[in-house]
Amino acid sequence: MRTNRLEAFSDGVLAIAITIMVLELRTPEDPTLRALWDATGIRFLAYVLSFVFIGIYWNNHHHLFQLVDRVSGSVLWANLHLLFWLSLLPFTTNWMAETEIARAPTIVYGINLLLAGFAFWTLEMTIERGPTEGTRYRDAVGTGNKSLVSLAGCLLGVGAATIAPLLAIGVFAAVTLIWLIPDRRIERYLADPHNAPPPDTGVTK
Amino acid sequence: MRTNRLEAFSDGVLAIAITIMVLELRTPEDPTLRALWDATGIRFLAYVLSFVFIGIYWNNHHHLFQLVDRVSGSVLWANLHLLFWLSLLPFTTNWMAETEIARAPTIVYGINLLLAGFAFWTLEMTIERGPTEGTRYRDAVGTGNKSLVSLAGCLLGVGAATIAPLLAIGVFAAVTLIWLIPDRRIERYLADPHNAPPPDTGVTK
Amino acid sequence: MRTNRLEAFSDGVLAIAITIMVLELRTPEDPTLRALWDATGIRFLAYVLSFVFIGIYWNNHHHLFQLVDRVSGSVLWANLHLLFWLSLLPFTTNWMAETEIARAPTIVYGINLLLAGFAFWTLEMTIERGPTEGTRYRDAVGTGNKSLVSLAGCLLGVGAATIAPLLAIGVFAAVTLIWLIPDRRIERYLADPHNAPPPDTGVTK
Amino acid sequence: MRTNRLEAFSDGVLAIAITIMVLELRTPEDPTLRALWDATGIRFLAYVLSFVFIGIYWNNHHHLFQLVDRVSGSVLWANLHLLFWLSLLPFTTNWMAETEIARAPTIVYGINLLLAGFAFWTLEMTIERGPTEGTRYRDAVGTGNKSLVSLAGCLLGVGAATIAPLLAIGVFAAVTLIWLIPDRRIERYLADPHNAPPPDTGVTK
Numbered sequence: 146m147r148t149n150r151l152e153a154f155s156d157g158v159l160a161i162a163i164t165i166m167v168l169e170l171r172t173p174e175d176p177t178l179r180a181l182w183d184a185t186g187i188r189f190l191a192y193v194l195s196f197v198f199i200g201i202y203w204n205n206h207h208h209l210f211q212l213v214d215r216v217s218g219s220v221l222w223a224n225l226h227l228l229f230w231l232s233l234l235p236f237t238t239n240w241m242a243e244t245e246i247a248r249a250p251t252i253v254y255g256i257n258l259l260l261a262g263f264a265f266w267t268l269e270m271t272i273e274r275g276p277t278e279g280t281r282y283r284d285a286v287g288t289g290n291k292s293l294v295s296l297a298g299c300l301l302g303v304g305a306a307t308i309a310p311l312l313a314i315g316v317f318a319a320v321t322l323i324w325l326i327p328d329r330r331i332e333r334y335l336a337d338p339h340n341a342p343p344p345d346t347g348v349t350k
Numbered sequence: 351m352r353t354n355r356l357e358a359f360s361d362g363v364l365a366i367a368i369t370i371m372v373l374e375l376r377t378p379e380d381p382t383l384r385a386l387w388d389a390t391g392i393r394f395l396a397y398v399l400s401f402v403f404i405g406i407y408w409n410n411h412h413h414l415f416q417l418v419d420r421v422s423g424s425v426l427w428a429n430l431h432l433l434f435w436l437s438l439l440p441f442t443t444n445w446m447a448e449t450e451i452a453r454a455p456t457i458v459y460g461i462n463l464l465l466a467g468f469a470f471w472t473l474e475m476t477i478e479r480g481p482t483e484g485t486r487y488r489d490a491v492g493t494g495n496k497s498l499v500s501l502a503g504c505l506l507g508v509g510a511a512t513i514a515p516l517l518a519i520g521v522f523a524a525v526t527l528i529w530l531i532p533d534r535r536i537e538r539y540l541a542d543p544h545n546a547p548p549p550d551t552g553v554t555k
Numbered sequence: 556m557r558t559n560r561l562e563a564f565s566d567g568v569l570a571i572a573i574t575i576m577v578l579e580l581r582t583p584e585d586p587t588l589r590a591l592w593d594a595t596g597i598r599f600l601a602y603v604l605s606f607v608f609i610g611i612y613w614n615n616h617h618h619l620f621q622l623v624d625r626v627s628g629s630v631l632w633a634n635l636h637l638l639f640w641l642s643l644l645p646f647t648t649n650w651m652a653e654t655e656i657a658r659a660p661t662i663v664y665g666i667n668l669l670l671a672g673f674a675f676w677t678l679e680m681t682i683e684r685g686p687t688e689g690t691r692y693r694d695a696v697g698t699g700n701k702s703l704v705s706l707a708g709c710l711l712g713v714g715a716a717t718i719a720p721l722l723a724i725g726v727f728a729a730v731t732l733i734w735l736i737p738d739r740r741i742e743r744y745l746a747d748p749h750n751a752p753p754p755d756t757g758v759t760k
Numbered sequence: 761m762r763t764n765r766l767e768a769f770s771d772g773v774l775a776i777a778i779t780i781m782v783l784e785l786r787t788p789e790d791p792t793l794r795a796l797w798d799a800t801g802i803r804f805l806a807y808v809l810s811f812v813f814i815g816i817y818w819n820n821h822h823h824l825f826q827l828v829d830r831v832s833g834s835v836l837w838a839n840l841h842l843l844f845w846l847s848l849l850p851f852t853t854n855w856m857a858e859t860e861i862a863r864a865p866t867i868v869y870g871i872n873l874l875l876a877g878f879a880f881w882t883l884e885m886t887i888e889r890g891p892t893e894g895t896r897y898r899d900a901v902g903t904g905n906k907s908l909v910s911l912a913g914c915l916l917g918v919g920a921a922t923i924a925p926l927l928a929i930g931v932f933a934a935v936t937l938i939w940l941i942p943d944r945r946i947e948r949y950l951a952d953p954h955n956a957p958p959p960d961t962g963v964t965k
Binding site for chain 2: 562563566567569570571573574575577578580582583586587588591603606610613614617621735
Binding site for chain 2: 147150151153154157158160161162165168218221222225228229232233235236239240243244247248249250252253
């Protein structure tokens with residue numbers, strides 16, 4: 146099965162999740178900068194953090210599917226699983242922001258990030274182990290990758306949230322930095338003419 | 351008429367329907383896990399159920415249009431009919447969740463699922479009976495299919511809701527399981543080189 | 556300039572406009588069918604009417620751009636003008652529904668439909684008169700078309716709303732019927748191999 | 761890396777941002793035209809202004825990526841940076857509208873436009889200086905462009921807002937006019953057969 150609709154649907158869900166968070170920003174009643182800061186300060190920081198996380202997931206999703214030409218049914222479900230946790234992120238972001246980064250909401254936010262990270266890792270594994278789709282992926286990326294480091298970071302963040310929620314925010318921000326450093330492996334792999342996608346016979350794709 | 355825009359528009363509507371349900375999850379006032387469960391417990395389960403249903407419809411829609419190369423005006427309207435009932439699902443989900451799965455809302459939710467199922471079956475029939483678009487579909491899938499079993503399941507669920515709403519939720523969950531078992535017929539059909547789509551002459555497509 | 560992104564962006568805006576109307580449907584407090592009808596009865600009918608109108612516009616937009624291969628800057632703006640009036644439709648639908656189809660809101664709703672109709676006619680004219688994009692469109696459709704009949708219908712509806720709002724709803728529903736009768740001209744034109752799009756040289760498209 | 765998903769994701773975010781602003785228009789309680797004007801008058805003008813701005817950005821984004829065939833990771837992030845500021849526009853528009861164009865909200869709105877303009881300019885620079893993607897862009901557009909004039913206009917608008925907010929609105933409206941005058945350079949460049957995109961080898965694109 147071709148991947149174009151899977152990509153279009155995922156782009157749609159991620160674009161909505163990243164944009165509707167702004168609907169939760171409440172405009173202050175007083176027309177002053179002070180009132181703006183009081184009303185949105187912390188909330189805005191949480192919004193930026195989640196925007197960057199969803200941006201990272203879109204980016205990684207985009208990279209991942211560059212290497213995949215056909216998908217089976219299990220990849221469709223692994224992808225929906227990922228979209229589920231990412232579509233919850235506006236909710237957990239909002240709760241954390243409204244409570245001004247209280248303990249329980251920050252733990253829940255971290256668990257949401259953790260589950261999204263786990264879903265992405267599951268998606269990678271489903272692709273890697275798939276009979277047809279995994280070939281180019283295995284060649285390009287191999288086994289060890291940043292997803293596990295990122296998962297460990299989110300786990301650390303959840304732990305930190307039980308002690309000091311603000312510390313957890315710092316840990317989550319650090320996890321985003323891991324992803325801002327580009328992974329050149331996929332780009333290098335694709336730049337090599339030997340790694341061209343199989344010719345499109347117009348049959349199954 | 352080519353199918354790419356029909357697919358893109360449907361992807362858009364389904365992506366929005368699946369994502370806006372999260373806007374209805376209300377954040378609790380108290381920053382405790384207990385308050386989160388009180389505020390979102392049942393609602394969250396309803397959200398998961400509807401997320402899976404819309405995911406299934408997207409999945410089935412995707413499979414269905416793999417076999418269709420050109421569509422006539424009646425397919426466009428049969429598709430809009432399906433999107434109409436699916437775009438109502440966030441509303442009926444929300445009512446059922448807010449009333450903590452009361453009788454009437456659960457019946458309405460079941461009727462919504464039933465009408466969406468009926469609309470999907472109508473779409474399949476419109477494609478199967480179409481002069482041009484049905485050929486490959488008839489070869490691959492034939493007449494009997496899971497849509498009718500799923501319709502019967504939703505009907506059973508509506509009946510169960512009149513007795514015990516929670517039982518209905520169980521029935522609806524069982525209906526999703528029917529669809530999680532993949533239908534290999536379309537994938538097998540497409541894998542056979544003899545079933546290639548007709549060569550694209552660049553004229554009508 | 557190629558049309559694929561214009562189509563994708565328009566699909567996005569129309570998919571959102573058609574889906575967010577459901578956010579305005581308020582769930583009733585009592586879990587009874589009676590309460591559901593009291594809370595959403597009229598509103599639901601207004602929702603169906605607007606859903607069908609946006610569906611018609613998507614359908615017509617889809618047909619129109621089948622005949623267009625390249626667009627100039629003025630087509631982009633004529634298209635945004637159309638999207639502007641269609642993106643307002645959830646708002647005017649909502650006001651009409653909330654006031655249970657009162658006079659002024661129904662007039663405003665009719666004016667919104669009228670302006671959307673005018674914007675679509677402007678878009679058709681911009682394409683027809685364009686130096687490059689109009690050729691195939693002129694051949695296929697010629698000058699007289701249903702857009703003007705539809706505009707006259709909406710004007711009649713606005714007039715009817717000043718006397719009896721419910722009569723206006725009847726007129727608007729009649730206007731949708733004009734569009735449900737398919738316009739076979741574009742499909743027939745495209746089916747003729749002589750009317751193939753110009754070969755794609757890969758240069759400007 | 762190919763640009764199709766970057767374009768699809770950007771189209772999604774822009775389509776949502778341009779459409780959700782209408783969710784902030786509040787329907788008046790009284791069913792009269794007078795009440796409509798009281799409730800939405802100023803807000804509607806702010807809505808139109810932001811609709812035009814997002815339309816302009818979509819238009820410019822569309823033009824820009826016509827000249828780009830492959831992008832690197834830094835372009836993806838420069839693009840997300842632009843989408844971030846544009847996704848905030850519904851919020852700042854809303855605050856300015858609710859406060860009936862008070863001083864501080866108008867300054868914040870202007871700063872939002874300024875930051876979006878800066879992000880677009882950064883995106884242009886990232887593309888122009890990129891090792892592979894910039895070649896055709898540099899040939900077609902060169903260095904001087906309207907982005908800087910637009911940035912200066914927004915800066916002037918922010919300054920004007922500190923004196924008289926309505927004057928600032930006039931300045932922002934004038935900035936939109938700069939963009940409504942089409943930039944023929946890209947269209948002319950693409951019309952010349954010598955500037956065809958490099959043949960698609962099916963390898964890296």
